[in-house]
Amino acid sequence: xxxxxKIRKSSASExxxxxTATNGTPVSKxxxxxxxILEAAAKLFRQQGYSATTLRQIAGMAKIKAGSxxxxxxxxxxxxxxxxxRGLHGIFEAVxxxxxxxxxxxxxxRIGLAIETHLAGLxxxxxxxxxxxxxxxxxxxxxxxxxxxLRRAYAKYWDRLFLDARRxxxxxxxxxIVPLRxxxxxxxxxxxxxxxxxxxxxxxxxxxxxxxxxxxGVARR
Amino acid sequence: xxxxxKIRKSSASExxxxxTATNGTPVSKxxxxxxxILEAAAKLFRQQGYSATTLRQIAGMAKIKAGSxxxxxxxxxxxxxxxxxRGLHGIFEAVxxxxxxxxxxxxxxRIGLAIETHLAGLxxxxxxxxxxxxxxxxxxxxxxxxxxxLRRAYAKYWDRLFLDARRxxxxxxxxxIVPLRxxxxxxxxxxxxxxxxxxxxxxxxxxxxxxxxxxxGVARR
DNA sequence: GCGGAATTTTCGCCTAGATTCGATCCGACA
DNA sequence: TGTCGGATCGAATCTAGGCGAAAATTCCGC
Numbered sequence: 001x002x003x004x005x006k007i008r009k010s011s012a013s014e015x016x017x018x019x020t021a022t023n024g025t026p027v028s029k030x031x032x033x034x035x036x037i038l039e040a041a042a043k044l045f046r047q048q049g050y051s052a053t054t055l056r057q058i059a060g061m062a063k064i065k066a067g068s069x070x071x072x073x074x075x076x077x078x079x080x081x082x083x084x085x086r087g088l089h090g091i092f093e094a095v096x097x098x099x100x101x102x103x104x105x106x107x108x109x110r111i112g113l114a115i116e117t118h119l120a121g122l123x124x125x126x127x128x129x130x131x132x133x134x135x136x137x138x139x140x141x142x143x144x145x146x147x148x149x150l151r152r153a154y155a156k157y158w159d160r161l162f163l164d165a166r167r168x169x170x171x172x173x174x175x176x177i178v179p180l181r182x183x184x185x186x187x188x189x190x191x192x193x194x195x196x197x198x199x200x201x202x203x204x205x206x207x208x209x210x211x212x213x214x215x216x217g218v219a220r221r
Numbered sequence: 222x223x224x225x226x227k228i229r230k231s232s233a234s235e236x237x238x239x240x241t242a243t244n245g246t247p248v249s250k251x252x253x254x255x256x257x258i259l260e261a262a263a264k265l266f267r268q269q270g271y272s273a274t275t276l277r278q279i280a281g282m283a284k285i286k287a288g289s290x291x292x293x294x295x296x297x298x299x300x301x302x303x304x305x306x307r308g309l310h311g312i313f314e315a316v317x318x319x320x321x322x323x324x325x326x327x328x329x330x331r332i333g334l335a336i337e338t339h340l341a342g343l344x345x346x347x348x349x350x351x352x353x354x355x356x357x358x359x360x361x362x363x364x365x366x367x368x369x370x371l372r373r374a375y376a377k378y379w380d381r382l383f384l385d386a387r388r389x390x391x392x393x394x395x396x397x398i399v400p401l402r403x404x405x406x407x408x409x410x411x412x413x414x415x416x417x418x419x420x421x422x423x424x425x426x427x428x429x430x431x432x433x434x435x436x437x438g439v440a441r442r
Numbered sequence: 443g444c445g446g447a448a449t450t451t452t453c454g455c456c457t458a459g460a461t462t463c464g465a466t467c468c469g470a471c472a
Numbered sequence: 473t474g475t476c477g478g479a480t481c482g483a484a485t486c487t488a489g490g491c492g493a494a495a496a497t498t499c500c501g502c
Contacts, residue, residue: 030478030479033479033480047359048272048359048361049270049271049272049273049359050270050273051269051270051272051273052270052271052272052273052359054458054459054460055459055460055461056458056459056460064479064480064481065480065481065482066459066460066461066482067461067462067463067480067481067482067483068479068480068481069461070460070461070462070463071478071479071480072479075460075461076459076460076461108440134358134359135359136414137355137413137414138268138269138270138273138355138356140269169441170440170441171439171440171441172439172440172441172442175434175439176430179427179430180434180439182411182415183408183430183431183434184408185411186407186408186410186411186412186414186415187404187405187407187408187411189407189411189414190406190407190408190410190411191407192358193357193358193407193410194403194407206400209397209400209404210404213396213401213404213435213438214434214438214439215438215439215440216438216440217434217435217436217437217438217439218392218393218396218401218435218436219329219391219392219393219436219437220390220391220392220393221393221442254449254450275488275489275490276489276490276491277488277489277490285450285451286450286451286452287451287489287490287491288450288451288452288453288491288492288493289449289450289451290491291490291491291492291493292448292449292450293449296490296491297489297490297491
């Protein structure tokens with residue numbers, strides 16, 4: 001069972017932009033269909049989980065027949081694979097970009113930004129990220145395996161964020177980094193379980209509130 | 222598709238202890254088999270999700286043949302239904318009991334205890350609770366519906382806990398209860414996604430650490 | 443031991459879902 | 473207008489899994 005991405009035939013000349021660019025913008029006509037399928041899959045995976053989602057559902061949502069999917073993907077697993085990839089890459093890049101854009105600000109501010117971006121990616125941006133976060137834990141080992149490195153890298157990135165803040169004295173010295181990161185990402189990730197996707201503006205507020213809780217706690221001073 | 226529990230025929234006389242007591246201890250001989258099935262199901266549901274789990278897997282883990290399951294349950298859904306029920310009931314009762322046992326202590330201590338008990342229920346006690354927490358979000362609406370009241374009740378219970386603490390001044394007045402509860406339960410619930418079930422003693426430590434984070438935050442004083 | 447109830451197995455039915463594959467449809471291009 | 477290849481359809485295949493029910497087996501009180 002090959003999990004690799006289906007080899008695109010022909011495609012543009014040699015000076016092409018490169019099929020699916022890292023940013024995920026579809027290029028050629030057919031890349032668009034491919035993308036539609038992935039988006040439908042991500043949405044359904046997020047809502048129902050991987051195995052509860054049927055190819056016919058995906059096809060239906062993409063306004064296509066089930067068989068046609070095989071023109072783009074080798075298998076259901078191959079779809080999942082790419083959904084997972086895009087999900088983490090998306091949020092990872094988004095957070096990195098946000099911090100880069102922010103330039104030279106306090107560590108607390110940086111963490112606050114990371115929180116906001118992570119939440120936005122999870123709740124607004126795309127279904128890829130939320131699908132990833134939500135279904136990853138229930139996948140069979142051989143599927144998780146391939147994505148573990150990326151997850152680790154993302155975790156490390158957050159650890160660095162907290163570590164720098166602690167070095168700079170903005171986080172107390174007695175706080176352990178890894179448990180902290182687990183705690184923070186956990187509460188953020190859990191939002192996919194309850195957040196109602198009705199009012200998009202709330203994400204910013206939610207992020208701010210989370211930042212305050214994490215930094216200042218709830219106890220009276 | 223009836224979701225009700227299969228009617229046990231005959232069973233003991235009228236002065237019996239009542240089949241499956243609320244505490245979940247099996248009584249009659251056959252209740253034991255029934256329980257074994259439920260435990261296997263809970264474990265598998267937690268690991269793989271509901272629809273990825275097959276009746277044959279459940280049966281296998283319960284050292285029984287798949288067909289036999291229908292002697293105890295009307296359908297796969299009926300199993301799920303009871304797993305969910307036991308899960309939440311279990312943790313709810315455990316938390317209530319722990320707080321009752323604690324008697325008259327500070328609100329912070331009460332919340333700390335609730336955290337510890339919730340975590341223990343999730344990570345040590347039974348697969349029922351973790352299965353519930355983990356798969357609930359991906360179930361089709363008609364399945365979630367039946368369990369919503371219980372979930373709400375549990376949430377309310379935590380709200381009360383925080384509210385009392387705030388009234389007593391142990392939590393700052395500007396902290397909003399509902400977001401706080403969501404935040405706290407979120408970070409606790411997320412532990413099922415990563416906690417390695419190897420070292421059981423860590424739960425207590427984990428609980429304490431969580432309590433500290435929530436109350437005092439990470440910022441330097 | 444016996445008889446009937448409780449349990450469990452055996453054996454498949456039957457549907458749904460993944461995958462396959464040849465037939466078609468359509469737009470670009472000569 | 474005819475041809476070509478990419479894109480899609482639709483029917484068929486194959487298999488796993490939920491479900492059921494009769495047959496086989498175990499239990500137990502008398």
